[in-house]
Amino acid sequence: MIIQPKVRGFVCTTTHPVGCEVSVKEQIAYLKNRPVISDGPRNVLVIGASTGYGLASKMVASACCNANSIGVFFERPEGEGKFGSPGFYNAQALDKISTALGLISESINGDAFSDEIKTATIDLIRKRVGQVDCVIYSLASSKRVDPVTGEIYKSVLKPIGERFSSKTINTDKAKICEIELEPADDKEIFDTVKVMGGEDWARWINVLLSAKVLADGVKTIAYSYIGPEMTWPIYAKGTIGRAKEHLDETRKQLSIVLAKLGGRAYVSVNKAVVTQASAAIPVVPLYISILMKVMKEKNLWEGCLEQMYRLFSSKLYNVNELQLDDQGRIRLDDLEMRADVQSTVMDIFSKITTETIDELSNFSGYREEFLKLFGFCIDGVNYNS
Numbered sequence: 001m002i003i004q005p006k007v008r009g010f011v012c013t014t015t016h017p018v019g020c021e022v023s024v025k026e027q028i029a030y031l032k033n034r035p036v037i038s039d040g041p042r043n044v045l046v047i048g049a050s051t052g053y054g055l056a057s058k059m060v061a062s063a064c065c066n067a068n069s070i071g072v073f074f075e076r077p078e079g080e081g082k083f084g085s086p087g088f089y090n091a092q093a094l095d096k097i098s099t100a101l102g103l104i105s106e107s108i109n110g111d112a113f114s115d116e117i118k119t120a121t122i123d124l125i126r127k128r129v130g131q132v133d134c135v136i137y138s139l140a141s142s143k144r145v146d147p148v149t150g151e152i153y154k155s156v157l158k159p160i161g162e163r164f165s166s167k168t169i170n171t172d173k174a175k176i177c178e179i180e181l182e183p184a185d186d187k188e189i190f191d192t193v194k195v196m197g198g199e200d201w202a203r204w205i206n207v208l209l210s211a212k213v214l215a216d217g218v219k220t221i222a223y224s225y226i227g228p229e230m231t232w233p234i235y236a237k238g239t240i241g242r243a244k245e246h247l248d249e250t251r252k253q254l255s256i257v258l259a260k261l262g263g264r265a266y267v268s269v270n271k272a273v274v275t276q277a278s279a280a281i282p283v284v285p286l287y288i289s290i291l292m293k294v295m296k297e298k299n300l301w302e303g304c305l306e307q308m309y310r311l312f313s314s315k316l317y318n319v320n321e322l323q324l325d326d327q328g329r330i331r332l333d334d335l336e337m338r339a340d341v342q343s344t345v346m347d348i349f350s351k352i353t354t355e356t357i358d359e360l361s362n363f364s365g366y367r368e369e370f371l372k373l374f375g376f377c378i379d380g381v382n383y384n385s
């Protein structure tokens, strides 16, 4: 059966299952060529493990640390003549490969915000690995049902305080255009913090702790983003930025909670990469297209895998003293934020037009990376039958 990508705005509504599987295989093969990370984690829980940074974290844990891993995610499964969402196939492929490597690699598909999935995860940890010594929190969601009240919160990507207008890209038409966004109201800010802030991360850690499935010295890490000033109105100082501030506050509380196990909580500020979540943020696809061109020319470009390899190998493990920023965060966005990179990106951003997209940015590379998320454009896959 021939499957074509059907892209509408920032989503692709079709998935190529074989493409997803081959892509995961290729990524594991790439990681297997990198030095093994000694003294890494032994048993890892990844919440948000099927795509993007969470998938890359589970891959690095498996392929480079020889760690057992349990992944939690929320993906549309295959069924009744319908294909599943990409993460469904990614997770299946990763579990298959890791199991063949002699590791325990398991998945739970369901709503991580719910208490049912937390309980199911605890049961699985007890049954398969006993305890976990690393908990990665990598959820990106537009919605959360509060497990206590049943209330539904929806996150929005909006500026705070004033209207924001900027250049952006219409990715369907490859056109540069203007975007104008109204500021969020108080409820939208509150709801976004409820979904993407640290409340659910804390709930996870507290239930795992009470169930005694956290090992001594456990580390937990959640991912954040800051980015350049140009994107601050929509990111760092927008509704999502508020949620990330809440994550920072949660990190401090969790470190206190985990101190009794000799454990610690971290927030890692990662670089901008092409994922389903980042594709949905206004302005960011244009910024990443330009960033990709500039960083690739300087031989500095990193994707999720390179970032997560760096996190495990030189930040979380094998370090005498971890360098943190003045807010106590791990910084993996150092290359993205380098002054020479940012000044070139800003210069291009101010000049770029529809006519100069291909010359001044790597939009074709952005689009290819985006399609790869859905199993398309993967080398070695026959897309004609």
Ligand SMILES: NC(=O)c1ccc[n+]([C@@H]2O[C@H](COP(=O)([O-])OP(=O)(O)OC[C@H]3O[C@@H](n4cnc5c(N)ncnc54)[C@H](O)[C@@H]3O)[C@@H](O)[C@H]2O)c1
Residues within 6 Å of the ligand: 047, 048, 049, 050, 051, 052, 053, 054, 072, 073, 074, 075, 087, 110, 111, 112, 113, 138, 139, 140, 141, 142, 223, 224, 225, 269, 270, 271, 272, 273, 274, 275, 276, 277, 278
């Ligand atoms: N993409 C970037 O450029 C970037 C940069 C820095 C930090 N981050 C952060 O990294 C984290 C992960 O983002 P990503 O870009 O990898 O996103 P992604 O869209 O690729 O992955 C999101 C993951 O969350 C899971 N998920 C969503 N809702 C869920 C639910 N209710 N229950 C269980 N699982 C659920 C999905 O199944 C998937 O595994 C986010 O906190 C994001 O802010 C992303």
